[in-house]
Structure formats: C-alpha cells, structure tokens
Amino acid sequence: MADPMPISLPPHHPQCLGCGPDNPAGLHLDVHRHGDTVVTDITFDPRHRGAPGLAHGGAISAACDDLFGFVLYLVEEVAVTRTLTVNYLAPVPLGQPHRITARLQHRHGRRLHLEATGTGPDGLTRFTAEALFLTVDHNHFAPHGADTEVQAMFTHHQPHDREHHN
Numbered sequence: 001m002a003d004p005m006p007i008s009l010p011p012h013h014p015q016c017l018g019c020g021p022d023n024p025a026g027l028h029l030d031v032h033r034h035g036d037t038v039v040t041d042i043t044f045d046p047r048h049r050g051a052p053g054l055a056h057g058g059a060i061s062a063a064c065d066d067l068f069g070f071v072l073y074l075v076e077e078v079a080v081t082r083t084l085t086v087n088y089l090a091p092v093p094l095g096q097p098h099r100i101t102a103r104l105q106h107r108h109g110r111r112l113h114l115e116a117t118g119t120g121p122d123g124l125t126r127f128t129a130e131a132l133f134l135t136v137d138h139n140h141f142a143p144h145g146a147d148t149e150v151q152a153m154f155t156h157h158q159p160h161d162r163e164h165h166n
C-alpha cells in the first residue's frame with residue numbers, strides 16, 4: 001500500500017524548546033504525521049555539540065522527547081513525560097540529517113508507552129528511545145503559565161473530556 005500523505009503538524013507553542021519557531025535556543029523541529037507515526041528530519045549542528053564533531057546526548061534526548069509530544073496530536077490528549085530512556089547505539093555526527101520516527105506503542109489508562117527510532121542518511125539506526133507519558137488535565141499547567149497560553153494549548157490539542165482509567 002502507498003505511504004499515506006504526510007500532514008504537517010503545528011508546534012506545541014512558539015517558544016517550545018523542541019519545535020517553537022520563536023525560540024532562538026530551540027531545535028526548531030518541523031514535524032509531519034505519516035499515518036500512525038510522527039516524523040522529523042533533524043540535522044544537529046555545532047550548537048548541539050557534545051564530543052567534537054558529534055551531537056550531545058542531551059540534544060538527541062530533547063529531540064526525542066519533543067517528538068513524542070507530537071504523538072499527542074494523534075492520541076488527542078495532553079500528556080507529559082514521566083520517564084524517557086534513550087539508547088545511544090552509535091555516535092551521531094553533526095551536519096548529517098537524521099530522521100526520527102515516533103509512535104504510540106500501547107496505552108494503558110493514563111499511561112502512554114511511546115517509542116522512537118533515529119536513523120541516518122546511510123540507513124544506520126543510531127539511537128532509539130522509549131518513553132512513558134501520563135495524561136494530565138489543564139490543572140497541570142494552569143499554575144505555571146499565562147491563562148491565555150494554557151487555553152490556547154488546550155484549544156489546539158482539543159483533549160477529550162474523559163475519565164482517567166488506569
């Protein structure tokens with residue numbers, strides 16, 4: 001079957017570290033939905049340097065964490081990272097595009113189990129990641145941000161009004 005047409009997904013908000021276009025220190029991820037996966041192509045540059053010539057593990061981790069945040073558009077619920085594990089399988093050179101693909105592996109009540117793979121232009125998988133996100137409601141964010149920002153966030157995500165079952 002032909003690949004589904006990619007659909008562009010909006011950033012979480014303009015200043016988001018992972019995807020916000022207005023964050024000067026951000027990764028500026030551009031994310032598309034491909035069927036039940038979300039995909040971004042990222043080229044780490046000298047701002048993301050760890051060892052000379054190589055991407056910092058924290059930058060790779062941040063990219064995976066933020067990409068997992070785009071799976072929430074598919075789940076249509078708001079959730080936050082509880083655990084994140086990155087498996088660094090091979091060094092990631094700066095200046096080479098890497099494709100990260102993420103998906104929901106399975107769900108159990110509030111628990112969203114997510115997985116991601118990062119592959120280089122040579123086809124080598126250099127990192128994988130697994131995360132547990134827990135769904136939250138607006139009370140999670142309300143004390144920490146401007147009311148309008150929180151409202152906009154929920155309008156965009158249109159979380160289902162649902163009970164949390166474990």
Ligand SMILES: CCCCCCCCCCCCCC(=O)SCCNC(=O)CCNC(=O)[C@H](O)C(C)(C)COP(=O)(O)OP(=O)(O)OC[C@H]1O[C@@H](n2cnc3c(N)ncnc32)[C@H](O)[C@@H]1OP(=O)(O)O
Nearest residue numbers: 012013065066069078079080081082083132134136153166
């Ligand atoms: C921002 C703009 C867009 C907005 C969209 C969204 C963000 C997108 C942005 C994306 C950016 C990237 C993303 C980011 O950067 S998100 C930012 C980084 N993450 C955070 O700041 C989260 C901080 N943590 C918390 O606030 C709380 O701990 C949360 C809310 C997560 C849970 O506290 P809460 O008190 O609510 O829950 P609970 O502790 O009772 O646990 C609930 C259930 O879960 C089970 N459990 C717990 N741990 C584990 C485990 N390890 N394995 C298996 N199960 C586990 C636990 O036993 C329990 O089960 P049960 O006993 O009920 O059966």
